[in-house]
Amino acid sequence: MLSVVGKVYRVSGPVVEAEDVKSLRMLDMVEVGQEHLVGEVVRLKAERAYIQVYEDTTTLKAGDLIYTEGYPLYVELGPGLLGNFYDGIQRPLETIKEKDGFFIRRGVHIPALDRNKKWHFKPIVGKDAAVKGGQIIGEVFETALIIHKIMLFPELQGKISWIAPEGDYTLDEKIAVVENGQKYDVFMYQRWPVRKSRPTRNRLAINEPLITGQRVIDTLFPVGKGGCVAVPGGFGTGKTVIQHQLAKWSDAQIVIYVGCGERGNEMTDILLNFPKLIDPRTKRPLMERTIFIANTSNMPVAAREASIYTGITLAEYYRDMGYHVALMADSTSRWAEALRELSGRLEEMPLEEGFPAYLSSRLAEFYERAGNFKTLNGDSGSITVIASVSPPGGDFSEPVTSHTKRFIRCFWALDRDLANARHYPSISWIDSYSEYLEDIKGWWHSNISPNWLAFRYRIMELLQKEQRLLQVIKLVGPDVLPQRQRLVIEICSIFKNTFLQQSAFDDIDTFSSARKQFLLLTNILNFYDRCDELIKKGLNISEIKSTSAYQEIMRMRHKYSENNLEELEKLSRTIDESLKELEL
Ligand SMILES: Nc1ncnc2c1ncn2[C@@H]1O[C@H](COP(=O)(O)OP(=O)(O)O)[C@@H](O)[C@H]1O
Ligand SMILES: [Mg+2]
Structure with a gap:
C-alpha cells in the first residue's frame, strides 16, 4: 500500500531533497512525483529526507508528492531469473524493450519475475513437517541446467500446515502455509533487501x-x-x-x-x-x-x-x-x-x-x-x-x-x-x-597431476630469471650470454607465445581445460630439460630452433583440441625422440 510521506523541495541531478517528511526510514524505497520514479532514502534530517532516484529526474518539480510502501530497496528472488537481462534495480530490460523500445521509460513498474508463467513445482516436505529458515521445501526445473530450490524465507520457521501437491503454478499462487502461532502463506518467490547480505551458517x-x-x-x-x-x-x-x-x-x-x-x-x-x-x-x-x-x-x-x-x-x-x-x-x-x-x-x-x-x-x-x-x-x-x-x-x-x-x-x-x-x-x-x-593445489593434484604446483613454480622461476637476463641484455647486449641462459629466454618466449597468449576469438584457443593446460606446460618444461641437456653437450640454440620438435611445440596450442588431448600427451615422447637425433 502506497502512502504519501512528503513532497519534493529541491532536485539536484539524481538527488531529490524532500520536505514535510513523516514516517520515512533510512533506505526506504520511495516513488517520486506523478511518474512514480523509483528512489531510495539515503539521508534523513529533521523533516527533510534526501533521496537518490534511479531514473532521470528532469521533469520533477517542487511540491511533487513522494510515496512509499515502507520497504527497503529489494529484489525478487524466484524461478525465472536465469536468462534475464535486468537494469540496476532489477527491472527486466527484455520485457521493457518489447513494450517501449530500447530505453526504459521512466517510472515503469514491471515485476522482475513473470507472473503469468507456470512453473512445475514438486514438494519435498510433507504436511506437518517442522521447517526452518532456508530449508528447501520444493523444487522447480528452472532451466535444463538448474534445479531451482524453493527455500523458506531465512527468518521464518514453524510447521507446514499445508503444501501444494506437485503441479504447475504461477508465482502468485500459494504453494505452502507455515504456522508458528501465526499463519504465513509461502510462494515460489521471495523478496530480499539488496543492501543486506543473506544469512548463512x-x-x-x-x-x-x-x-x-x-x-x-x-x-x-x-x-x-x-x-x-x-x-x-x-x-x-x-x-x-x-x-x-x-x-x-x-x-x-x-x-x-x-x-x-x-x-x-x-x-x-x-x-x-x-x-x-x-x-x-x-x-x-x-x-x-x-x-x-x-x-x-x-x-x-x-x-x-x-x-x-x-x-x-x-x-x-x-x-x-x-x-x-x-x-x-x-x-x-x-x-x-x-x-x-x-x-x-x-x-x-x-x-x-x-x-x-x-x-x-x-x-x-x-x-x-x-x-x-x-x-x-x-x-x-x-x-x-x-x-x-x-x-x-x-x-x-x-x-x-x-x-x-x-x-x-x-x-x-x-x-x-x-x-x-x-x-x-x-x-x-x-x-x-x-x-x-x-588452497586449491589439492584439487589440481588429485584431478590433474601431483606435479601441478611444482611445475607452476618452475615456470614462474624461469620467467623471473628471464626478467633478470633481459636486464643484463639491456646493459651489455645479447652476445655475452652463454647458450644455457639464452635457452631460458627462448623457453620463456615459447611459453609466452604458446601458453600465456590466448585468443578469445579462436574456436580452439578460446578455452583450455585444466588437463590441456597441464599438458602444454609439461611439454614446454620437458622440451626445456631436453634442450638444456643438449646444450650442455655442446649444441646451440639455432640448431634446436631448426628441429621439427621446436615447430611442434610452437604449434601445439592450436593443433590439439580438447578432443585429442591423448595426442598432446604423446607429444612429449615424439619430441624426446626427435631431439635424440640431434645427439648423433
Ligand atoms: N584475449 C583476447 N584475445 C584477443 N583479443 C583481445 C583479447 N583481449 C583483448 N583483446 C582485444 O583488445 C580490445 C580491447 O579490449 P577490452 O576488453 O574492450 O578493453 P577494456 O575493457 O580494458 O577497455 C578488444 O576489442 C580486442 O580486440
Ligand atoms: Mg571494458
Whole structure:
C-alpha cells in the first residue's frame, strides 16, 4: 500500500531533497512525483529526507508528492531469473524493450519475475513437517541446467500446515502455509533487501579452483571458488574481454554479469552474442545459467550504484541453493564514480580524489559477501567475485584500486605494453599475484597431476630469471650470454607465445581445460630439460630452433583440441625422440 510521506523541495541531478517528511526510514524505497520514479532514502534530517532516484529526474518539480510502501530497496528472488537481462534495480530490460523500445521509460513498474508463467513445482516436505529458515521445501526445473530450490524465507520457521501437491503454478499462487502461532502463506518467490547480505551458517575454507579455461589465470594466478579477484587495467587493455571469457567458460554453475557504467554497445554485443553460445561442459545454452544486469554509461547513475548490490543479492540466493556462483562486475570504478557523484550531490565532505570517506567500507561490505559458505540448509555454496577496475591513466595507486587491493586475494594486473604488443590476455606475470595457490593445489593434484604446483613454480622461476637476463641484455647486449641462459629466454618466449597468449576469438584457443593446460606446460618444461641437456653437450640454440620438435611445440596450442588431448600427451615422447637425433 502506497502512502504519501512528503513532497519534493529541491532536485539536484539524481538527488531529490524532500520536505514535510513523516514516517520515512533510512533506505526506504520511495516513488517520486506523478511518474512514480523509483528512489531510495539515503539521508534523513529533521523533516527533510534526501533521496537518490534511479531514473532521470528532469521533469520533477517542487511540491511533487513522494510515496512509499515502507520497504527497503529489494529484489525478487524466484524461478525465472536465469536468462534475464535486468537494469540496476532489477527491472527486466527484455520485457521493457518489447513494450517501449530500447530505453526504459521512466517510472515503469514491471515485476522482475513473470507472473503469468507456470512453473512445475514438486514438494519435498510433507504436511506437518517442522521447517526452518532456508530449508528447501520444493523444487522447480528452472532451466535444463538448474534445479531451482524453493527455500523458506531465512527468518521464518514453524510447521507446514499445508503444501501444494506437485503441479504447475504461477508465482502468485500459494504453494505452502507455515504456522508458528501465526499463519504465513509461502510462494515460489521471495523478496530480499539488496543492501543486506543473506544469512548463512558459517564460512568454509576455499578448496577448489574456479576453472576459467584461460591458461594464464588457471595455471599462474588461479582464483578459488569463493574468492575475490580484481582485474585492474587502463582503457583498452582487455578487461571486458576477460570478463566475457569468464562469463562464457568458467565452471561456475551460475553466472551473474553486472555491466556497470561501461559502454552500451558492449552490453548490446552480449545481448546479441550470448544467446547463441553453448556451454562446452553441459552442451546447453549458456543463457540457461546466466543473469545479466546492465547499467551502462547512458543509464541513470544512481541505479548504477545499486547494480552491484542487486547482482550480489541474486548471487547469494543461488548460493543458498548450494550452487557455485560467479559474479563479474565490469567495472567497479564506474560504480565508485557513481558513488562519488551521489556523494557530491549530497554535499558530503570528499576525501581522496573526491571519493567519499565511506568508499573503503562500501567496497569491504561488497567483497565480504563473496566466499565459500555452509548454507542455512546445511549444503555448501560459493560466490566468486571478479571485479574489473579501470584506474584513470592506468595508475594502480589511485583510491579505487588501492582500497580494492585490501579486500581481494588475487590480482590480475593488465599491462599496457603487453596490450600494445597485442599479447592477450595482457595479464602481467610480473605484477599479478594469487594467494589461492595453497588452497586449491589439492584439487589440481588429485584431478590433474601431483606435479601441478611444482611445475607452476618452475615456470614462474624461469620467467623471473628471464626478467633478470633481459636486464643484463639491456646493459651489455645479447652476445655475452652463454647458450644455457639464452635457452631460458627462448623457453620463456615459447611459453609466452604458446601458453600465456590466448585468443578469445579462436574456436580452439578460446578455452583450455585444466588437463590441456597441464599438458602444454609439461611439454614446454620437458622440451626445456631436453634442450638444456643438449646444450650442455655442446649444441646451440639455432640448431634446436631448426628441429621439427621446436615447430611442434610452437604449434601445439592450436593443433590439439580438447578432443585429442591423448595426442598432446604423446607429444612429449615424439619430441624426446626427435631431439635424440640431434645427439648423433
Ligand atoms: N584475449 C583476447 N584475445 C584477443 N583479443 C583481445 C583479447 N583481449 C583483448 N583483446 C582485444 O583488445 C580490445 C580491447 O579490449 P577490452 O576488453 O574492450 O578493453 P577494456 O575493457 O580494458 O577497455 C578488444 O576489442 C580486442 O580486440
Ligand atoms: Mg571494458
